[in-house]
Amino acid sequence: MGALGIPRLLSLLLWACLSTSLVVSAIYAPLREYAGSTFFDAWDYYNFYDNTTWGNVTFVDRQTAVSDRLTYVNDAGNAVVKVDNTTFVQNGPLVFRNSVRITSKDTYGIGALIMIDVRHIPYGCSVWPSFWTLGTEKLWPGGGEIDIIEGINMLNNNQIALHTTSGCFQDPNPGQTGNTVERDCSTPRGCLVAENKPNSWGPGFAQAGGGVWALQIDVAGIFVWFWSRPDIPGNVNSANSSSNIDTAAWGPPSASYPAASCNISQYFTPQQLVLLTTLCGTWAGVPSIYASTCHTPTMSCFADNVIGPGSPTYDNAFWEISWIRTYLNSPVPPPGASPNSTTVQSPPSPPLVVPPTTSFVTTTVKVTPPPEPAQSSTSSATLSVTFEHSLGSVLLVFLAWFLRYMNGL
Numbered sequence: 001m002g003a004l005g006i007p008r009l010l011s012l013l014l015w016a017c018l019s020t021s022l023v024v025s026a027i028y029a030p031l032r033e034y035a036g037s038t039f040f041d042a043w044d045y046y047n048f049y050d051n052t053t054w055g056n057v058t059f060v061d062r063q064t065a066v067s068d069r070l071t072y073v074n075d076a077g078n079a080v081v082k083v084d085n086t087t088f089v090q091n092g093p094l095v096f097r098n099s100v101r102i103t104s105k106d107t108y109g110i111g112a113l114i115m116i117d118v119r120h121i122p123y124g125c126s127v128w129p130s131f132w133t134l135g136t137e138k139l140w141p142g143g144g145e146i147d148i149i150e151g152i153n154m155l156n157n158n159q160i161a162l163h164t165t166s167g168c169f170q171d172p173n174p175g176q177t178g179n180t181v182e183r184d185c186s187t188p189r190g191c192l193v194a195e196n197k198p199n200s201w202g203p204g205f206a207q208a209g210g211g212v213w214a215l216q217i218d219v220a221g222i223f224v225w226f227w228s229r230p231d232i233p234g235n236v237n238s239a240n241s242s243s244n245i246d247t248a249a250w251g252p253p254s255a256s257y258p259a260a261s262c263n264i265s266q267y268f269t270p271q272q273l274v275l276l277t278t279l280c281g282t283w284a285g286v287p288s289i290y291a292s293t294c295h296t297p298t299m300s301c302f303a304d305n306v307i308g309p310g311s312p313t314y315d316n317a318f319w320e321i322s323w324i325r326t327y328l329n330s331p332v333p334p335p336g337a338s339p340n341s342t343t344v345q346s347p348p349s350p351p352l353v354v355p356p357t358t359s360f361v362t363t364t365v366k367v368t369p370p371p372e373p374a375q376s377s378t379s380s381a382t383l384s385v386t387f388e389h390s391l392g393s394v395l396l397v398f399l400a401w402f403l404r405y406m407n408g409l
Contacts, residue, residue, distance in 0.1 A: 024216065030243065034079075035241070035322070035323035036077050045062045046101035050096075050278045054281050055281030055285070056306045057096055058099070065100050078119060080321075081321070082277075082314075082317060083100075084099065085314035089308065095302070097279060102274070102276070104272050107271060108271050112216075112217045113217075114325075117211075119210040119322060120206050122317040123202040124305075126304075127152065128278045129317075138269055140163075143270075144163065147190065152289070152293075154202065154293035155293055158195040158226065159193070160193045160224050161190035161191060163185060168262035169261040170191040171256075171257070175258075176252055200226055214236075221259045222262075277317060279301075287299070
């Protein structure tokens with residue numbers, strides 16, 4: 001091969017190194033499954049009105065949720081979490097319809113993989129469901145927030161976002177299939193990615209049989225995958241609660257937040273899982289946003305939906321969940337349970353508009369979480385990424401020098 005051919009070949013090799021995906025491939029060991037008759041046992045019910053996103057709901061306690069069948073396990077063995085659709089709500093100065101917000105007793109930090117298999121997501125005008133994670137130990141957003149599933153009204157796609165204090169951004173070249181809307185994670189809507197795969201929301205999601213999301217939290221970044229039911233990877237479809245999960249064959253995620261532009265260890269403390277549905281509030285209820293997908297008699301989110309009979313308005317305002325599974329890329333959690341921690345509950349911030357008059361009120365809840373996931377950056381996956389990045393750096397330096405040398409011939 002001539003002197004001109006070698007530099008060209010090395011240039012191609014250099015390009016291949018630079019374009020390598022930053023997603024971490026690892027094998028994860030099972031930690032916990034939320035499923036079946038015990039699904040609700042490891043969650044705390046909020047038991048207060050929506051004092052974070054100011055929706056027209058009261059998040060009920062467990063006893064009320066069970067007696068009113070707002071949370072139950074159906075004949076298929078799936079967990080159902082729903083908005084009250086049986087009560088006629090009268091108009092008045094303060095009007096709330098019953099709903100549910102639950103927060104996991106467990107916390108999950110760096111090294112965790114969280115997966116959820118959903119058959120049905122709440123949808124409809126005024127409806128605002130979300131499945132997200134909330135950082136503990138610090139006042140929101142000091143511990144970070146990860147919105148895995150979130151949308152409003154009659155949107156047709158899911159939205160994924162991170163919320164942090166200032167200084168965390170999405171990388172300009174994240175390597176994802178979704179569309180980046182906002183890169184700055186400290187803005188009100190967070191660093192937002194819109195899902196562009198079909199059937200990630202609303203009637204289309206339900207008609208396709210639902211789907212699966214996976215969240216990977218690693219020192220190398222935060223990554224979220226979505227698969228509609230027909231596209232779920234084989235190793236996810238065939239897995240059970242005791243199966244290891246290998247992420248190597250999953251391909252690019254829907255949303256990717258490489259650590260190159262956001263130090264994950266700095267901005268994200270151990271996270272609790274949160275599942276809820278609110279109504280109207282500071283996103284779904286904003287008149288201009290409501291009008292973009294809903295066309296109701298008075299064009300009022302509150303008057304045309306919350307008051308009056310709950311059916312048929314809220315007949316589709318329910319979650320149906322086959323399971324939530326959590327994993328660690330280190331098979332053995334650190335010994336001993338973590339001490340009592342103070343967790344500051346906070347809202348999933350509106351991804352589009354926060355009216356200037358909106359203020360967020362936090363509620364402090366004492367929980368005793370089980371052993372936290374390993375926080376060490378020396379896990380097998382992290383060691384692999386560190387080694388590969390170091391080797392890549394050496395190769396790049398060598399290739400750059402060799403190209404200059406060959407071009408001088």
